[in-house]
Amino acid sequence: MNIEKNIQQLFEKRQDIPLFYIESGSRLWGMASPDSDYDVRGFHLPSKDQYFDYKKYRDLIEIMDGDFDFVSYDLDKMFGLLAKSNPTVLEWVRAHIVYFNAFPEWQTFRDGLIERVDYSALYHHYLSLAKGGMKVMQTADNFTYKKVFYSIRGLMSAELATQEVMPELLITDLFAQVSEHDPLRHWAEDYLEIKKQQKEKAQLPEVEQAAILNLLEIKIEQLAAKEMQKADRREGLACYLTEYSRHLKQYYY
Structure with a gap:
């Protein structure tokens, strides 16, 4: 096009x-x-x-x-x-x-x-984006690779905002900004090529849903402890x- x-x-x-x-x-x-x-x-x-x-x-x-x-x-x-x-x-x-x-x-x-830029605005936006995606993916026929990766991207971006680091836009560059020991990063790197080969509405296999949901919830708990105040x-x-x-x-x- x-x-x-x-x-x-x-x-x-x-x-x-x-x-x-x-x-x-x-x-x-x-x-x-x-x-x-x-x-x-x-x-x-x-x-x-x-x-x-x-x-x-x-x-x-x-x-x-x-x-x-x-x-x-x-x-x-x-x-x-x-x-x-x-x-x-x-x-x-x-x-x-x-x-x-x-x-x-x-x-x-x-x-x-x-x-x-006010990094607290980034933190609240990306965290909210991830939480919203997680709610949707737990409703019928919505546990898609797309929703999972949008939530992962949101949580990683929110975490970087707490450090006043601008999150990269390209997902592989974003991974590189996150700790190499982060389990969410490992999961996302393993599944990225699979996601890119799937259509927009392709569902994550049921046997894998609980594991990624657990990783997302752990990251949300970690981020909640880093509540950011608005910068002046x-x-x-x-x-x-x-x-x-x-x-x-x-x-x-």
Whole structure:
């Protein structure tokens, strides 16, 4: 699939200004299944007419066309989430699979943003993500390789956040950040290739479910003992984003 062409064709029909688009989800994390979609994410500036109009317009673009799953936030929505150190959009900013980038001084912006991140937001998000995945996998026909690996990834990322270490996006790089003696890492490394060969809804064999569930629960208990308090970085991050927002809008409008 030619993602760059799809993005180009999409904006040929619109007046919005595309800024930055990446691949997210399982393809970004290096654990895609044969039937995984292309989850393209990023952000744009509204058209000049919309920006100067008094009326409110929708702050996102959503397109689902076969395997092409596209979501774009407008700059204000994107920066509002970044101001809260939202881990999902931080992953977009940190992505290594980039399809389109018209954001001036991107590397400078990205580096300054990551320096100001509140790691407690990452900790709570990734821990919640893992717990949610575990709840779902224990309901009927939902104990999938996909759910298990999403939970593993969440718990490893939460653990690194407690150390104020930015979790890597590529799953094999994430493993390398975790202790080589971690039983969860051993399990995940053994099963990663199996997961990548399975379809999205493939179930983990019943005989193996209890073992991985036990490893996940142990990791959750360990993390619960490391409860993180919110860092006082929000004001500095907000000022940083305000400055870049002005810079970008002056550049384009």
